[in-house]
Amino acid sequence: MTELQKRIDDKGLTDVEVKSYMCFGACQEGPNIVLYPEKNWYAKVKVEDLDEITEHLAGGPHVQRLDTIDSSLKELIYQLLDTGVM
Amino acid sequence: MEGILFPHGVPEGRESLSAYRSRGGYEALGKALQASPEELIKIVSDAGLRGRGGAGFPTGKKWQFTREAPEQPRYLIVNGGEDEPGSKKDRVLLENLPHLVLEGAILGAYAIGATKIYLYINAQYDAATQSINDAIAEAKNAGYLGKNILGRGFDLDIEVTAAPHNYVAGEDTAVIEVIEGKKAWPRQKPPFPVTVGLFGKPTLVNNVETLANVAPIALRGADWYGKFGTTESSGTMIFSLNDDVNRPGVYELPFGTPLRYLIEECGGGMKNGKKIKAIMPAAPSSAFLPADKIDTPLDPNSMRDAGSALGCGVVRLIPKGTCIVEEVLKISEFFTAESCGQCPACRMETSTLTMMLKKVQAGQGGQPILEQFGKILAFNKGKGFCSLIGMPGPPIESALKLFPADFAAHLTTGNCPEN
Numbered sequence A: 001m002t003e004l005q006k007r008i009d010d011k012g013l014t015d016v017e018v019k020s021y022m023c024f025g026a027c028q029e030g031p032n033i034v035l036y037p038e039k040n041w042y043a044k045v046k047v048e049d050l051d052e053i054t055e056h057l058a059g060g061p062h063v064q065r066l067d068t069i070d071s072s073l074k075e076l077i078y079q080l081l082d083t084g085v086m
Numbered sequence B: 001m002e003g004i005l006f007p008h009g010v011p012e013g014r015e016s017l018s019a020y021r022s023r024g025g026y027e028a029l030g031k032a033l034q035a036s037p038e039e040l041i042k043i044v045s046d047a048g049l050r051g052r053g054g055a056g057f058p059t060g061k062k063w064q065f066t067r068e069a070p071e072q073p074r075y076l077i078v079n080g081g082e083d084e085p086g087s088k089k090d091r092v093l094l095e096n097l098p099h100l101v102l103e104g105a106i107l108g109a110y111a112i113g114a115t116k117i118y119l120y121i122n123a124q125y126d127a128a129t130q131s132i133n134d135a136i137a138e139a140k141n142a143g144y145l146g147k148n149i150l151g152r153g154f155d156l157d158i159e160v161t162a163a164p165h166n167y168v169a170g171e172d173t174a175v176i177e178v179i180e181g182k183k184a185w186p187r188q189k190p191p192f193p194v195t196v197g198l199f200g201k202p203t204l205v206n207n208v209e210t211l212a213n214v215a216p217i218a219l220r221g222a223d224w225y226g227k228f229g230t231t232e233s234s235g236t237m238i239f240s241l242n243d244d245v246n247r248p249g250v251y252e253l254p255f256g257t258p259l260r261y262l263i264e265e266c267g268g269g270m271k272n273g274k275k276i277k278a279i280m281p282a283a284p285s286s287a288f289l290p291a292d293k294i295d296t297p298l299d300p301n302s303m304r305d306a307g308s309a310l311g312c313g314v315v316r317l318i319p320k321g322t323c324i325v326e327e328v329l330k331i332s333e334f335f336t337a338e339s340c341g342q343c344p345a346c347r348m349e350t351s352t353l354t355m356m357l358k359k360v361q362a363g364q365g366g367q368p369i370l371e372q373f374g375k376i377l378a379f380n381k382g383k384g385f386c387s388l389i390g391m392p393g394p395p396i397e398s399a400l401k402l403f404p405a406d407f408a409a410h411l412t413t414g415n416c417p418e419n
Helices: A002-011 A047-057 A071-083 B017-022 B027-033 B037-047 B059-068 B089-096 B098-112 B126-141 B172-179 B208-212 B214-220 B222-226 B259-266 B300-306 B324-338 B344-361 B366-380 B393-402 B404-413
Strands: A033-035 A040-042 B074-080 B114-122 B157-163 B203-207 B236-241 B249-254 B276-280 B314-319
Touching (some): A033 A047, B017 B126, B027 B214, B037 B059, B074 B098, B089 B208, B157 B172, B208 B214, B249 B259, B344 B366, B344 B404, B366 B393, B366 B404
Antiparallel strands (some): B276 B314
């Protein structure tokens, strides 16, 4: 999280907040990063992936290779986030 | 009403070996050892005995599977973990009728061809552990345990293990893990313990109450046993009542007895003359029933038809004036705390449900939050290694269905309608 925050600060992305969340039910696929409200979920993230994720946050391309989570789980968690439950 | 386990009511104090023998104790063992293990399995199957730990699996079938498993040696585990909140039947049996339990376990071991029994007893049950240890010593002296039992060439070892006091520690594969010296985490099934159990060998895990039924069945026969209960559910069951009634305690009743009889005749009705708002026939994991279901017969099929379950017979009554949102929140918090955490789906489900209920309680989230409960439960159905993941569902979904006004009041005012 510290590494991600550092990259976001370096990039000057002032409208991005990094925070830890409760269990999304995919810890076996972790570390997980969910970009919300735009709804992108990156799984098994390594420190070396963070530059690409930060690029994505700055308007760059979607990191397809990290988008491996089952779509039904993603949908459930996004709904919970939309409802304000999480 | 005559009982099978408590023929003269719940015994006061511990039954000695001589007292047990004076009413036919260990005669079933003598009789069974004269016949084949297969014959014993047939009697138990014909009697229709089902597991009393909550799942209700046919005991004879489980015995048969274990006996047919090719690996050797085989083990029998007596599950007295009893961590179901409010359940006290196994403690009473172990403490007051240790020889009834022990004879049943010895018979079970003979039936499956086990060489060793492990008695897994809730670590908080000091008196029960003492009682069973004394019974083991008495039984060994009398030739019912050890080498060449009753001169029939049957050898059987026995050991007592303390069960940790947490909910999943009573799950059969978690029991096996604990006896193997590991933490109480359920295993993924299959393989089932009957084929790959303790130390990788075929293992029969039976609840204390289940085994307590075996000696009476073996002695008096399947037809006699079938006179108790209903056609589909023969025998009796021990029900636990707690502080919500005037006479808390354990009560043995034939299957099919109306729930009202248990509550009013046995329990003396609700404490302080309160009226019933809801009934939980198998606390804490069963669906709530409305008060007008009080005449539902106490048997698994009738309870299922009524929309709930019988479980291991801990009957809880929710008095009028209780907020159901608060009740299900407590239940959900229990399952969140008791989830062992090894299955991500269970961790997510239990923690999310609790967080959602807290939001409802605080009046946050509005009506859309209520729609998420069913989705979370459906998504996680059957995903964990053990059954805990399925346990918060029935109480939460039945509460939403039966008492929508309680939820609506919380969401609109943030306050409990019953306060």
